[in-house]
Amino acid sequence: MNEAPIGIFDSGIGGLTVASAIRRLMPLESMIYFGDTAHLPYGEKSEAAVQAYSIKIADVLLEKGCKVIVIACNSASSSAYELLVEYVGKRTKIINVIDPMVGLVGQQFQNDRIGLIGTKRTVNSKVYFRKTSQLGLGIELASLATPLLVPMIEEGFIHQRISHDIIEKYLEDEVLAGISALILGCTHYPLIHGEIVAHYGGSVQVLDSSEVTAQYVYHYLLQENLLSSHLGESDRFLVSDYTDSFEVSTQLFFGKRVHLEFYKLWE
Numbered sequence: 001m002n003e004a005p006i007g008i009f010d011s012g013i014g015g016l017t018v019a020s021a022i023r024r025l026m027p028l029e030s031m032i033y034f035g036d037t038a039h040l041p042y043g044e045k046s047e048a049a050v051q052a053y054s055i056k057i058a059d060v061l062l063e064k065g066c067k068v069i070v071i072a073c074n075s076a077s078s079s080a081y082e083l084l085v086e087y088v089g090k091r092t093k094i095i096n097v098i099d100p101m102v103g104l105v106g107q108q109f110q111n112d113r114i115g116l117i118g119t120k121r122t123v124n125s126k127v128y129f130r131k132t133s134q135l136g137l138g139i140e141l142a143s144l145a146t147p148l149l150v151p152m153i154e155e156g157f158i159h160q161r162i163s164h165d166i167i168e169k170y171l172e173d174e175v176l177a178g179i180s181a182l183i184l185g186c187t188h189y190p191l192i193h194g195e196i197v198a199h200y201g202g203s204v205q206v207l208d209s210s211e212v213t214a215q216y217v218y219h220y221l222l223q224e225n226l227l228s229s230h231l232g233e234s235d236r237f238l239v240s241d242y243t244d245s246f247e248v249s250t251q252l253f254f255g256k257r258v259h260l261e262f263y264k265l266w267e
C-alpha cells in the first residue's frame, strides 16, 4: 500500500501547483494526476456539474489504487468534498485544499480579518466563511471573486503591466480593506504570489494553499504509516481533453514540461 500512488485532481492543469508542492516535499512518492481539461473552468460551473465530474474522476483514481485522493482544486473542494467523502467511504482518504488552510488560519490569525480571493464557485459556496466561523476564534472573513485572474495567468500575463493593473484593481476593492492576511484560494494564484506580495509591500501576509496542502498530505501519510520508502512507478498526468497548449502550460504550473495522456472520462 505504501508504494501506491497519491491521486491528485483538478479542473485542468492549475492543480499542478499542488502536485509540484507534493513532489518537492515527498520525492519518493508516485503521483497520478487527473486534469479535467474537457470541463474547465470549474469556477464558472454549477455545484451539481462540479460534483458529477468529481465523482467520475474519483472513480478513475480509485480504480488506479490511489492511497489518498487530493482535490487540488478550490472550486471542486468547495463543491464536492463532502459528497466525495461519502461516496468513497472507507475505500480511500480524501483531502481537500481548504481544510489545511483553515487550520493554518485558525492557528495564526485568531481575531483577525482575513481576505480570500478565488473563483466565483469557491467564493459563492461560502465554504471558507462557514469553516472559519465554525472555528469560533473570532476570524472575520472578507471574500472576493476574482474571475479574471485564471484566464490572465493561463495566457501568461504575469509580471506585466496588464497583470499588475488587474491585480491592483481587485486587491483595492473595499471588501478587502483592513485584512491582515490574504488566502490565495485558487490553484493558479501561486503564480502571481510575488505580484500580490509586492502589492501589499509586507503589510498583509499572503497564504498559498498548495504548500499547506502538501504539508497536510505529508502528515497524513506519516501518521497512517503510508509514506513510500522508495520511488515506485513514474508519475502519470491524465487529461480528459488533450491539446498541445495544455501540455505547454504544464511548464508554467509544474516547473517543467510533462507529458499529458488523454483519458476518456465519459463513454
Ligand code: DGL
Pocket: 010, 011, 012, 014, 015, 040, 041, 042, 043, 044, 072, 073, 074, 075, 076, 118, 119, 122, 150, 185, 186, 187, 188
Ligand atoms: N482549479 C480552479 C480552482 O482552484 C481554477 C480554474 C477553474 O475555474 O477551473 O478553483
